[in-house]
Amino acid sequence: MRQRTTFIQKSTAPFSPSQATLTQDALTIQNLDAAREERVTFSFDELPSEVWQVLRACHQIHIRWASSRAYETVSPFSSRVSPGIHVFFSPVEGAAVGEGEGATESVCVLLKKVFDDGLGCESVEKSFITPPILSTRFASTAAYQFYELLPSLENLVTYIQQKICGRDDEECFRRAELIRSADSIDINYDSISHALTMSGFWSSAPEGQKGWSEIIRKHEGGTDQVEVGLLGADKASEPEEIKMGGLLAAIGKEKELKPALFSFPARHHLLPDDARYSVTFSPSTGLHPTMTISMARSSLEQPQARPDAACALHAYLTLPSSVFGDKYQLSTTDPLFLNSHNLVALRAVAGETDLEAPDWFVSRWGSNWLLELDSPSESDQSSEDWNVTIPLHLRYLRPSESGYRAASIPWPVVFWACTAEDGTKMSMNPFDRVNLGWEGLFGPRTMFYQLHPSPGHGDGVLVEELDVPVLTLKEGGSVFGSQVIELGTVAVIVLGFLWVLWKLGLVARSSGIRSQQGQRTDKRDKAE
Amino acid sequence: MASLFRTPSLIYGAAIAFRVILLFYGAWQDAHSPVKYTDIDYMVFTDASRYVSRGDSPYARDTYRYTPLLAWMLLPTTWSLPGFFSFGKALFAASDVVAGWLLSKSLILTHGMSPERALKYASFWLLNPMVANISTRGSSEGLLGVLVIALLWAVLTRRIYLAGILLGFGVHFKIYPFIYGVSIIWWLDGSASASASDTKKPASETREPQPKSKLNPQSNLTPVGVASQIFNFVTPCRIRLTLVSLLTFVTLNAVMYLRYGMPFLQHTYLHHLTRIDHRHNFSPYSTLLYLSAAGSGSGSSINASPGQGPSGGFESLAFIPQLLLSVILIPLILGKRDLPGTMLAQTFAFVTFNKVCTSQYFLWYLIFLPFYLPTSSLLQNPRLGISVAAAWVVGQALWLQQGFNLEFLGISSFAPGLFLASLGFFAVNCWVLGIIVGDIGGSLVL
Numbered sequence: 019m020r021q022r023t024t025f026i027q028k029s030t031a032p033f034s035p036s037q038a039t040l041t042q043d044a045l046t047i048q049n050l051d052a053a054r055e056e057r058v059t060f061s062f063d064e065l066p067s068e069v070w071q072v073l074r075a076c077h078q079i080h081i082r083w084a085s086s087r088a089y090e091t092v093s094p095f096s097s098r099v100s101p102g103i104h105v106f107f108s109p110v111e112g113a114a115v116g117e118g119e120g121a122t123e124s125v126c127v128l129l130k131k132v133f134d135d136g137l138g139c140e141s142v143e144k145s146f147i148t149p150p151i152l153s154t155r156f157a158s159t160a161a162y163q164f165y166e167l168l169p170s171l172e173n174l175v176t177y178i179q180q181k182i183c184g185r186d187d188e189e190c191f192r193r194a195e196l197i198r199s200a201d202s203i204d205i206n207y208d209s210i211s212h213a214l215t216m217s218g219f220w221s222s223a224p225e226g227q228k229g230w231s232e233i234i235r236k237h238e239g240g241t242d243q244v245e246v247g248l249l250g251a252d253k254a255s256e257p258e259e260i261k262m263g264g265l266l267a268a269i270g271k272e273k274e275l276k277p278a279l280f281s282f283p284a285r286h287h288l289l290p291d292d293a294r295y296s297v298t299f300s301p302s303t304g305l306h307p308t309m310t311i312s313m314a315r316s317s318l319e320q321p322q323a324r325p326d327a328a329c330a331l332h333a334y335l336t337l338p339s340s341v342f343g344d345k346y347q348l349s350t351t352d353p354l355f356l357n358s359h360n361l362v363a364l365r366a367v368a369g370e371t372d373l374e375a376p377d378w379f380v381s382r383w384g385s386n387w388l389l390e391l392d393s394p395s396e397s398d399q400s401s402e403d404w405n406v407t408i409p410l411h412l413r414y415l416r417p418s419e420s421g422y423r424a425a426s427i428p429w430p431v432v433f434w435a436c437t438a439e440d441g442t443k444m445s446m447n448p449f450d451r452v453n454l455g456w457e458g459l460f461g462p463r464t465m466f467y468q469l470h471p472s473p474g475h476g477d478g479v480l481v482e483e484l485d486v487p488v489l490t491l492k493e494g495g496s497v498f499g500s501q502v503i504e505l506g507t508v509a510v511i512v513l514g515f516l517w518v519l520w521k522l523g524l525v526a527r528s529s530g531i532r533s534q535q536g537q538r539t540d541k542r543d544k545a546e
Numbered sequence: 547m548a549s550l551f552r553t554p555s556l557i558y559g560a561a562i563a564f565r566v567i568l569l570f571y572g573a574w575q576d577a578h579s580p581v582k583y584t585d586i587d588y589m590v591f592t593d594a595s596r597y598v599s600r601g602d603s604p605y606a607r608d609t610y611r612y613t614p615l616l617a618w619m620l621l622p623t624t625w626s627l628p629g630f631f632s633f634g635k636a637l638f639a640a641s642d643v644v645a646g647w648l649l650s651k652s653l654i655l656t657h658g659m660s661p662e663r664a665l666k667y668a669s670f671w672l673l674n675p676m677v678a679n680i681s682t683r684g685s686s687e688g689l690l691g692v693l694v695i696a697l698l699w700a701v702l703t704r705r706i707y708l709a710g711i712l713l714g715f716g717v718h719f720k721i722y723p724f725i726y727g728v729s730i731i732w733w734l735d736g737s738a739s740a741s742a743s744d745t746k747k748p749a750s751e752t753r754e755p756q757p758k759s760k761l762n763p764q765s766n767l768t769p770v771g772v773a774s775q776i777f778n779f780v781t782p783c784r785i786r787l788t789l790v791s792l793l794t795f796v797t798l799n800a801v802m803y804l805r806y807g808m809p810f811l812q813h814t815y816l817h818h819l820t821r822i823d824h825r826h827n828f829s830p831y832s833t834l835l836y837l838s839a840a841g842s843g844s845g846s847s848i849n850a851s852p853g854q855g856p857s858g859g860f861e862s863l864a865f866i867p868q869l870l871l872s873v874i875l876i877p878l879i880l881g882k883r884d885l886p887g888t889m890l891a892q893t894f895a896f897v898t899f900n901k902v903c904t905s906q907y908f909l910w911y912l913i914f915l916p917f918y919l920p921t922s923s924l925l926q927n928p929r930l931g932i933s934v935a936a937a938w939v940v941g942q943a944l945w946l947q948q949g950f951n952l953e954f955l956g957i958s959s960f961a962p963g964l965f966l967a968s969l970g971f972f973a974v975n976c977w978v979l980g981i982i983v984g985d986i987g988g989s990l991v992l
Contacts, residue, residue: 029656113931141562188922216810256627268693276860286926303951304952304953304954304955304956305953305954305956306953306954346589346590346608354577354578354579354580355580355582357580358580359580371608372824373608373609374609375841376822376824376839378839378840379822414824414825414836414840416840417836417837417960419842420958421960421961422958485956486956486961487952487956487958487959487960488958489833489836489840489958489959489960490838490958490960490961490963491837491961493865500841503833503834503837503961503965504834504837504860506965507830507833507834507860507965507967507969508860510830510969510972510973511830511831511864511867511899511972512867512974513825513900513971513973513976514830514899514972515870515871515899515973515976516868517976517977517980518871518895518979518980518983519871519875519982520980521979521980521984521987522871522875522876522880522983524984524987525879525880525983525984525985525986525987525988528881528987529879529883529987
């Protein structure tokens with residue numbers, strides 16, 4: 019089990035050498051005001067058999083989880099995904115069909131066991147979506163993708179403590195508990211490295227603490243590495259690069275913290291703090307809600323990439339199946355429609371885009387949408403917020419007692435994508451992060467500048483709740499139970515049918531009489 | 547006013563000008579407003595045509611549920627010539643006008659009307675803003691209107707082969723015209739002399755009913771009587787119509803099936819068997835269908851296959867009253883009295899008792915109203931006419947208000963709002979249908 023801990027301090031945060039003291043077998047940290055990344059690499063024999071049995075059937079599996087609380091990011095950890103759990107999965111190539119089926123179900127079984135028993139994951143075929151069907155760009159994403167809004171990782175903490183930590187390994191228990199306060203969690207496995215890595219990001223020390231205070235010890239067996247970095251990031255001379263400087267240590271191996279200064283090309287770059295957006299749905303949206311992404315105009319300057327770089331603003335939406343976009347409506351090239359919404363184009367869409375199906379006939383989790391957004395022109399002097407609107411539609415949901423059901427929609431991620439210089443090798447970055455769903459829709463040499471989600475309203479949550487009107491159904495002798503609807507419909511239709519039959523019967527009878535008595539024109543009036 | 551109808555060029559000119567103005571207005575609105583005049587269905591048709599022009603299947607476009615012929619017909623919309631995108635709308639609008647022309651010709655045949663009186667009633671269709679609006683927005687109902695009225699005209703003028711082709715084509719196009727097959731076959735009476743003069747004279751004129759076997763049931767209950775009845779029924783005319791229409795229908799379907807395979811069958815026909823229609827619409831069944839679909843879809847299947855449809859509830863029997871009325875009882879009881887009136891009653895019954903009903907369905911019977919109105923008690927008894935019109939409009943308005951609350955305000959108005967509104971609208975429609983049946987039943991037997 020290799021372990022790497024990185025503390026990232028902002029340049030404004032205080033640091034004195036006494037806050038970090040390295041001894042023979044441990045590093046002691048005191049009140050360190052910093053963001054933190056924790057990365058742990060497991061080999062197969064350190065994992066429970068139920069985990070590696072599933073992993074053996076995976077060509078690659080990547081799990082991304084982000085908290086629904088708003089959090090700040092720091093460079094080089096500036097990338098984001100929408101709140102919830104995202105799973106990207108490719109099965110082993112050439113797996114026999116029968117074998118593959120078993121494996122795809124077991125992925126869901128394991129996900130439920132590890133994350134939440136309530137996950138809407140049945141099997142890869144039924145619950146996962148396949149990558150973009152309308153992509154106009156080179157796509158490099160996993161074969162299958164799953165998403166669900168998962169507010170808490172409580173289950174993961176318990177799973178690690180019970181199945182991975184040794185019985186008396188208090189250190190392991192304590193570290194697992196840290197997950198509760200994590201802002202995002204990544205899990206990566208691919209069949210080439212044969213290793214499972216898990217990393218977490220904390221934008222600051224857990225609530226109620228002044229900073230990080232802990233003792234990081236060397237691994238008990240002494241065989242596995244424990245690396246710690248105390249770093250700060252700065253702009254490098256090249257726009258593609260990030261420069262980092264600070265102190266590094268391999269615990270148990272080195273006696274002193276070593277100063278370090280290095281730079282590397284990076285995919286994800288930080289925008290200034292004021293580059294913020296917020297997401298709202300206007301009240302009383304009916305069955306056709308419109309998502310509004312509001313950005314302060316001042317923050318919408320193009321990122322400081324190379325002068326010759328082409329940049330475009332994008333939003334990547336993750337919509338649960340209860341909400342969907344009309345791909346025909348959104349992929350239009352009509353400038354009037356696009357301008358009225360401040361959209362440029364729909365770049366990619368994947369997942370459930372059926373325009374008619376009710377939610378209960380949609381088995382997969384939902385859909386992803388990559389939209390290019392318009393940005394205000396330089397001559398535009400208005401000071402109002404720049405609003406991008408995305409027309410969406412609601413599926414019919416099952417009846418409920420109240421007549422409404424909630425649909426929770428995670429905020430999209432909003433970012434600039436800029437071209438980077440040819441030959442830039444992003445993967446040299448020791449903190450590189452890929453398989454986020456959206457970044458694979460761009461070429462490998464693209465730089466991303468993420469805007470910061472900033473909930474204006476009180477609860478600080480990056481999830482919008484919509485009230486979806488549904489059939490009001492009060493079971494148990496109330497006025498509008500299902501039986502009343504059933505019997506009422508049948509009664510009215512039978513009565514209507516009998517009325518028309520009666521009129522037809524009168525006609526049939528009168529024609530019989532008429533054949534004997536001859537013409538009687540007033541018959542109709544009598545029948546009336 | 548009457549003089550206006552004496553110059554057909556004025557009326558047709560006005561009908562055409564009206565549509566041309568709407569076409570240009572539509573193009574202008576589409577070019578200047580993000581809210582489009584063009585119907586969303588037109589985008590579906592033209593997308594499908596674009597697929598066809600690239601050699602793909604029109605069913606590559608989601609929600610294209612029509613015959614490939616429609617996409618073929620609209621191929622000119624894919625030509626990159628200015629204005630040709632509106633080719634389909636112009637075609638639909640032209641169909642409207644042709645339908646109006648056939649309507650006036652048929653009115654002369656059925657009601658013995660003077661050309662100007664016929665044109666006056668045909669103007670109900672020709673100058674109807676709803677009709678012009680729907681076709682210039684690009685909805686294909688105008689094509690259906692001309693097909694159905696041409697079918698009637700062909701039958702009235704005894705063009706049996708043409709009638710058979712039109713009937714087979716109409717059913718291929720939109721299924722529901724099959725109901726007219728029954729009334730036409732029943733009406734095509736072997737004993738009736740095969741000429742256009744065999745049609746109805748104004749209702750005030752009295753005529754002896756022709757002797758018909760059906761009208762003397764007592765004398766025909768012997769086996770010989772039944773056999774001769776069947777023998778009498780099977781006339782060359784009826785056989786010809788049946789065979790030609792079947793042949794047309796089967797040929798068209800075979801050609802389309804060979805070209806596009808299963809997707810053609812699935813989207814044009816099978817879709818209507820498996821669709822769940824859970825969305826709110828005018829049909830009295832809509833709330834029940836939402837309820838039963840939600841109850842049965844507990845699994846996680848992606849497609850609503852028939853096995854997972856409504857779970858054997860009443861809604862699966864909905865076709866019984868609908869088809870009993872529109873295919874059997876109305877044609878049999880009314881068919882020989884008044885063919886267009888019977889077709890109106892059939893269509894009205896079919897739409898009223900259908901499991902799904904949207905406002906485009908109202909056009910299906912609107913084309914027959916000019917045949918019915920001249921002799922209807924709705925015009926003869928203005929109080930009744932106004933009550934019927936008011937009840938229908940109020941029934942619509944109540945439903946639309948509930949629909950607006952749901953669709954645009956997000957208020958949960960499925961029950962009781964939409965539920966009661968759709969049942970109320972159904973009741974109004976049944977009342978109207980009863981009046982139509984009574985009126986047509988009270989008219990002269992030909």
